[in-house]
Amino acid sequence: MKPIVFTGRSLPDLGARLAKVLHIEPGRRLIEDFADGEIRVEVKERLEGRTVCLLQSTGAPADRNLLELLLLADACRRRGARHIIAIIPYFGYARQDRRVKGEEPVGARLVTDLLACRCDRIVAFDLHTAAIEGFASIPLLHLSAVPLLAEAFREHRRPDHVLVAPDAGAVKLAQRYGERLQLPVAYVEKMRTSDREVAVQAVTGKVRDCCPVLVDDMISTGGTMVAAARALLEAGARPEISILVSHCLLVGEATSRLEKLPLRRLVTTDSIAGVHTNKLPLSTFTLAQLLADTLLELTPSMMG
Ligand code: R5P
Numbered sequence: 431m432k433p434i435v436f437t438g439r440s441l442p443d444l445g446a447r448l449a450k451v452l453h454i455e456p457g458r459r460l461i462e463d464f465a466d467g468e469i470r471v472e473v474k475e476r477l478e479g480r481t482v483c484l485l486q487s488t489g490a491p492a493d494r495n496l497l498e499l500l501l502l503a504d505a506c507r508r509r510g511a512r513h514i515i516a517i518i519p520y521f522g523y524a525r526q527d528r529r530v531k532g533e534e535p536v537g538a539r540l541v542t543d544l545l546a547c548r549c550d551r552i553v554a555f556d557l558h559t560a561a562i563e564g565f566a567s568i569p570l571l572h573l574s575a576v577p578l579l580a581e582a583f584r585e586h587r588r589p590d591h592v593l594v595a596p597d598a599g600a601v602k603l604a605q606r607y608g609e610r611l612q613l614p615v616a617y618v619e620k621m622r623t624s625d626r627e628v629a630v631q632a633v634t635g636k637v638r639d640c641c642p643v644l645v646d647d648m649i650s651t652g653g654t655m656v657a658a659a660r661a662l663l664e665a666g667a668r669p670e671i672s673i674l675v676s677h678c679l680l681v682g683e684a685t686s687r688l689e690k691l692p693l694r695r696l697v698t699t700d701s702i703a704g705v706h707t708n709k710l711p712l713s714t715f716t717l718a719q720l721l722a723d724t725l726l727e728l729t730p731s732m733m734g
Contacts, residue, residue, distance in 0.1 A: 433729040434475060436502055438486030440495045444519065444700045445485050447718035452725070457482070459505075461498060469494065471501040478510035481729050484549070485721075488522035488541070489679055489702050496522065496541065503548035515728065516549040519701035519717055520648075520677045524558035542566035553724060555701055555717065556647045556676035559599070573724060575676040575699045575717060576603070580610040582697050582715050583643070583674055590668070592616050592640040596658035597628075600646045607645050607674065616642075618658040626651045626682070630661035638666035641694075648677035649698075652684035659691050670694050677701045678712070685709055 436457040437445025449456045458474035484506070486499040503514050526537025542562065545552055552570040557563070563570045593613050595604035597620035608615040616635025622628045642662045649655055659671050669692035678698035680688075685707050688696070695711045705714065 433481035433483060433725070434477070435483045435485060435725075436473070436506070438484065438495065438498050438502060440487045440489065440498075441485055441519070441700075441703050443703055444716065444718060444721075447700070447716050448485065448721055451718045451722040459502065461502070469498050469501055471498070471505050473502070473505040473509050476509065477506055479512050480510070481513040481515070482506045482511040483515045483517055483725060483729075485517045485519075487520035487701055487703070488518055489520045489677070490522075490681060492522035496544070500544060500548055503545075507548055513551075514549045515551045515553060515725075516545050517553045517721060517725075519555045519699070519721075520679075521552075521554040521557055521562070524562055527559045527561055536565075538562050539565050542568070542570070551728075553721075553728075555699070556603075558647055571724065571728075573720065574606075575701070575715075575720070576606050577610065578699065578715055578717070578720060579674045579676070579697055580607055582713065583672070583695075584611065586672070586695065587611055587613065588641065590640050591643050591672075592635065592637055592667075594618060594635075594637065594642045594644050594658065594662060596620060596644050596646055596654045603647065604645050607643075613643070618661055620654060620657065626653050628653045628657045630657050633661050633665045637662050640667055641670040641672070642667045643672045643674060645674045647675065648679055649673070649675050649684060649688075649696075650679045650681045652680070652687040656687045656691065663692075673697070678705050678714075680705055680707070 434457045460472040488495045523537040523541045546568045555573045563572045593604045593608050593615045595601040595617040604615045616637050619631040620628050672694050673696045697713050700716045
């Protein structure tokens with residue numbers, strides 16, 4: 431029997447694009463809020479013995495999006511779904527991947543445990559740390575938007591570009607972009623002073639007279655990118671900055687912060703919906719084809 435895809439409320443556009451690429455009708459479901467704020471889910475399809483794919487990013491509001499996904503999974507399971515794949519293009523709580531002071535939860539582990547209660551497999555893109563794949567108790571397929579974004583940037587590539595990791599965690603990512611785009615890599619040493627502010631301690635690599643291309647898994651408040659960009663400009667980089675990020679959350683004042691940078695382009699994916707701003711030179715590339723290819727591999731009978 432053919433697999434079926436349901437989309438949560440976090441990703442209406444990507445859900446529609448995915449259905450179009452796969453030539454399928456999205457699964458019929460009702461999702462709304464009760465008067466008291468609880469989420470109400472009804473799955474309108476018969477699912478006995480079927481493979482079900484649930485598409486939902488767990489960005490802000492992370493808790494509601496996660497719970498909505500779990501409720502959808504529960505409803506599908508109770509309608510007889512045999513195999514449930516949670517497709518989570520942006521996986522929230524991924525930054526809580528370890529205990530720094532020994533006082534915190536490991537939020538990423540908890541989220542994978544919760545998903546494992548109702549789902550059989552997770553598909554995610556550019557997790558904040560690949561270690562999450564190791565501690566998930568169900569199979570987690572870790573995909574990457576790097577090839578997509580590198581190709582999108584290729585036509586703008588110039589010999590004076592330098593790829594820059596805005597913190598130590600992004601160095602490997604910058605190297606991956608560097609290999610694809612045949613560009614040198616530099617990096618910025620960052621120290622986080624709060625969840626909104628960061629301080630830069632050093633810039634390593636040649637950036638003077640170069641145009642920086644900052645790469646990271648995500649932009650949240652923009653603090654990391656803004657601090658890195660300022661440090662690069664102080665180090666003599668040219669005021670023509672590009673940014674490549676898989677997940678563009680643009681939380682709080684991120685847009686107004688980034689607006690003040692000499693930003694040439696901000697290239698990202700549609701892992702987060704509703705990032706529409708004409709204040710930034712934003713180019714968004716869809717994950718739909720990549721996801722469709724993956725689903726066809728996982729569930730060959732998917733094609734409509
Ligand atoms: C952290 O290590 C991540 O890779 C990002 O650099 C960070 O989460 C971005 O957050 P913000 O935009 O709030 O600085």
